[in-house]
Amino acid sequence: MRDFDYFEPRSADEAVSLLVKYGDAAKLIAGGTDLVVRMIAGSRRPKYIINIKAVPGLDYIDCSGDVIKIGATTTMRAIATSAELKKKCPQIVEVARQFASVTIANMATIGGNLCNASPAADTGAPLVVLSAKAQITGLEGTRTVPVEGFFTGPGSTVMQPYELLTEIQIPVPPAAFKWAYIKHGIRSVSDLALTTVAVLVNIKNGIFVDARVALGAAYPTPMRATQAEAALKNKKATEATVEKAAALVREQCCPISDVRASADYRKQIAYVLTRRALMSCLNSK
Numbered sequence: 001m002r003d004f005d006y007f008e009p010r011s012a013d014e015a016v017s018l019l020v021k022y023g024d025a026a027k028l029i030a031g032g033t034d035l036v037v038r039m040i041a042g043s044r045r046p047k048y049i050i051n052i053k054a055v056p057g058l059d060y061i062d063c064s065g066d067v068i069k070i071g072a073t074t075t076m077r078a079i080a081t082s083a084e085l086k087k088k089c090p091q092i093v094e095v096a097r098q099f100a101s102v103t104i105a106n107m108a109t110i111g112g113n114l115c116n117a118s119p120a121a122d123t124g125a126p127l128v129v130l131s132a133k134a135q136i137t138g139l140e141g142t143r144t145v146p147v148e149g150f151f152t153g154p155g156s157t158v159m160q161p162y163e164l165l166t167e168i169q170i171p172v173p174p175a176a177f178k179w180a181y182i183k184h185g186i187r188s189v190s191d192l193a194l195t196t197v198a199v200l201v202n203i204k205n206g207i208f209v210d211a212r213v214a215l216g217a218a219y220p221t222p223m224r225a226t227q228a229e230a231a232l233k234n235k236k237a238t239e240a241t242v243e244k245a246a247a248l249v250r251e252q253c254c255p256i257s258d259v260r261a262s263a264d265y266r267k268q269i270a271y272v273l274t275r276r277a278l279m280s281c282l283n284s285k
């Protein structure tokens with residue numbers, strides 16, 4: 001790893017000023033569980049490291065309103081163990097519980113997970129399904145974008161080089177909605193996923209009144225399964241409907257082949273996981 005200068009700003013604005021001053025040569029760090037690995041491997045060589053983990057006011061979970069607010073430097077472990085969050089949004093707690101080992105989850109932040117923009121990241125697909133928003137702070141103040149539109153490709157987002165993610169906002173999901181998150185890895189759930197699926201459905205009088213489906217590691221960005229959603233909405237909540245929707249996911253997804261799995265295998269897993277997730281919603285009381 002090559003030498004770098006290190007900064008600990010005391011506010012989001014100070015972090016933005018440092019980003020503006022040092023431009024491309026600077027990199028933000030939060031938990032460091034992605035960045036440091038890349039620095040050791042030599043694929044990232046920042047001259048300036050700006051540590052935002054110690055910035056006051058970026059590490060919080062606020063469940064007081066209809067929209068849950070999670071500060072960007074909140075660790076995945078804090079999310080997994082939050083009793084308040086478990087009451088208001090058990091879905092995101094379940095996702096955090098499937099995230100890596102406790103050691104990694106104690107360092108890794110939800111903001112870093114989104115900003116690293118890995119198609120396989122655990123939080124991407126669930127936050128899309130939960131209609132979450134990302135609050136971004138930059139020179140012109142703050143702006144908010146849907147997480148669904150946050151990613152532009154593997155490793156890239158809508159954020160400008162001088163911006164940082166400051167907050168994730170999740171509307172409290174209606175209690176009657178059924179949810180499932182399934183993560184498929186090579187060895188265990190603590191691995192980075194081969195494929196993930198998140199579904200949130202509202203079943204009333206035997207009909208899928210509402211359905212949101214998204215997948216991770218099935219597309220260059222977390223993929224909203226729009227064709228499957230259309231095949232579910234206002235249709236009978238039956239195994240046949242689920243089968244049709246899952247088959248459409250297999251058609252819509254466009255995963256990569258790499259050392260861990262072929263694209264064809266990932267497509268088949270996307271189908272199997274979607275089917276399984278929807279059936280678990282169908283069969284849950």
Ligand SMILES: Cc1cc2nc3c(=O)[nH]c(=O)nc-3n(C[C@H](O)[C@H](O)[C@H](O)COP(=O)(O)OP(=O)(O)OC[C@H]3O[C@@H](n4cnc5c(N)ncnc54)[C@H](O)[C@@H]3O)c2cc1C
Binds near residue numbers: 072073
């Ligand atoms: C052994 C191991 C296991 C892992 N298992 C999983 C897993 O099961 N699931 C999973 O999803 N991931 C996993 N990861 C990947 C990693 O832990 C996560 O992506 C983590 O959430 C990254 O957060 P961080 O705070 O450590 O990010 P960092 O490494 O600090 O930063 C990652 C990137 O995001 C940028 N960044 C960070 N915060 C902000 C911000 N607020 N605003 C703008 N840019 C920012 C940084 O500049 C950097 O480019 C694993 C990693 C390791 C090493």
